[in-house]
Amino acid sequence: MARRLTPNPGLHVIMVLALIACSSQLLVDANSWWSLAMSPIQRPELFIIGAQPLCSTLTGLSQGQRKLCQLYQDHMVHIGEGAKTGINECAYQFRERRWNCSTVDNSSVFGRVLQTGSRETAFTYAISAAGVVNAVSRACREGELSTCGCSRASRPSDLPRDWLWGGCGDNVHYGYRFAREFVDAREREKNYPRGSAEHARTLMNLQNNEAGRQAVYNQANVACKCHGVSGSCSLKTCWLQLADFRRVGEFLKEKYDSATAMRIGRRSKLEQVNNRFNPPTADDLVYIDPSPDYCLRNQSTGSLGTHGRLCNKTSEGMDGCELMCCGRGYDQFKTVKHERCHCKFHWCCYVKCRRCTSLVDQFVCK
Ligand SMILES: *[C@@H]1O[C@H](CO)[C@@H](O)[C@H](O)[C@H]1NC(C)=O
Ligand SMILES: *[C@@H]1O[C@H](CO)[C@@H](O)[C@H](O)[C@H]1NC(C)=O
Numbered sequence: 001m002a003r004r005l006t007p008n009p010g011l012h013v014i015m016v017l018a019l020i021a022c023s024s025q026l027l028v029d030a031n032s033w034w035s036l037a038m039s040p041i042q043r044p045e046l047f048i049i050g051a052q053p054l055c056s057t058l059t060g061l062s063q064g065q066r067k068l069c070q071l072y073q074d075h076m077v078h079i080g081e082g083a084k085t086g087i088n089e090c091a092y093q094f095r096e097r098r099w100n101c102s103t104v105d106n107s108s109v110f111g112r113v114l115q116t117g118s119r120e121t122a123f124t125y126a127i128s129a130a131g132v133v134n135a136v137s138r139a140c141r142e143g144e145l146s147t148c149g150c151s152r153a154s155r156p157s158d159l160p161r162d163w164l165w166g167g168c169g170d171n172v173h174y175g176y177r178f179a180r181e182f183v184d185a186r187e188r189e190k191n192y193p194r195g196s197a198e199h200a201r202t203l204m205n206l207q208n209n210e211a212g213r214q215a216v217y218n219q220a221n222v223a224c225k226c227h228g229v230s231g232s233c234s235l236k237t238c239w240l241q242l243a244d245f246r247r248v249g250e251f252l253k254e255k256y257d258s259a260t261a262m263r264i265g266r267r268s269k270l271e272q273v274n275n276r277f278n279p280p281t282a283d284d285l286v287y288i289d290p291s292p293d294y295c296l297r298n299q300s301t302g303s304l305g306t307h308g309r310l311c312n313k314t315s316e317g318m319d320g321c322e323l324m325c326c327g328r329g330y331d332q333f334k335t336v337k338h339e340r341c342h343c344k345f346h347w348c349c350y351v352k353c354r355r356c357t358s359l360v361d362q363f364v365c366k
């Protein structure tokens, strides 16, 4: 069933850089709100009695994010969870690629790779922003946050008339808006000269953050439950529900594959490098730099290289030894694999298996 909730029109405002008057930190700040995914954030109630305020103990927040932290302390744990969900999904989607979402330096979550405005960086921003929308929307529904509750999305016009619209839905509207405030804050605080490389990167980040948020927003859908006498389903209650985050990951992975190369153009806006393609829309990913070579380890780009990676000898895809090992060849190992086997169903009702071990070949890049 199709649902149309149009993101609110203020959305385009993000492209306008608010010139916040704070001294610009020109250090390469490694987007470290993601580090919230790593530090276990304690529940704010623990901080009420304690002397230490939550927001000053969290590292990696920009000035604006710290202010939001003070106003919305109970949101922080969910932002951390959202970032973690995003990072895990990134690792899953890229498990068979040369760049698999892990990095050399762990001072920030993704390390140096993100200093390049590459496709991989675009995906990382999008999936993290998506993780935050997802986590906050759900937290609203679960009553974990003081400033939001169940979704108040209006009844879809195409819902059959005798179905009830109610139930407590995921509040994607709130999740989307909060994530926009929080995640984009650090980009909007920057005050780079218009048309500079840093400005281009800021515009790139904002576009990809938005694409990630929209992926969650647009994929939330209507879910329904039957009621009625003895399962007759004479009555249905429906509500708004987040899509499984795996689907969001798959969707953004496709956007990664079709990401658009951009450059800073006249009037200090991003424009397409190649005009033969359709221009990107707000839910597309964009990048401004070519990807570094992920074949070899390189401290300065943050690439880990593919030495030591497992590959598949028979696959012709990216996980195949030829591509994964960048033509360097591979070593073969035998490893012992433990499996459940000879499983038998016993009446009634359990399954009994034996444990089998077998030798399997594994291939590892040189
Ligand atoms: C990376 O992590 C390891 C182990 O957790 C730690 O010993 C090391 O200091 C970290 N490096 C940086 C740059 O943070
Ligand atoms: C690391 O990458 C940079 C930038 O692409 C390149 O200039 C440099 O030669 C590389 N270093 C090594 C050791 O491959």
Ligand SMILES: *[C@@H]1O[C@H](CO)[C@@H](O)[C@H](O)[C@H]1NC(C)=O
Binding pocket: 095, 100, 102, 304, 305, 306, 307, 308, 309
């Ligand atoms: C990702 O790549 C790194 C470096 O090549 C490797 O150490 C790590 O095991 C890989 N992770 C997964 C899940 O394959």
Ligand SMILES: *[C@@H]1O[C@H](CO)[C@@H](O)[C@H](O)[C@H]1NC(C)=O
Binding pocket: 312, 313, 314, 315, 316
């Ligand atoms: C290796 O790739 C082939 C072909 O894509 C596939 O059928 C097979 O299941 C893969 N093996 C492993 C261990 O993933």
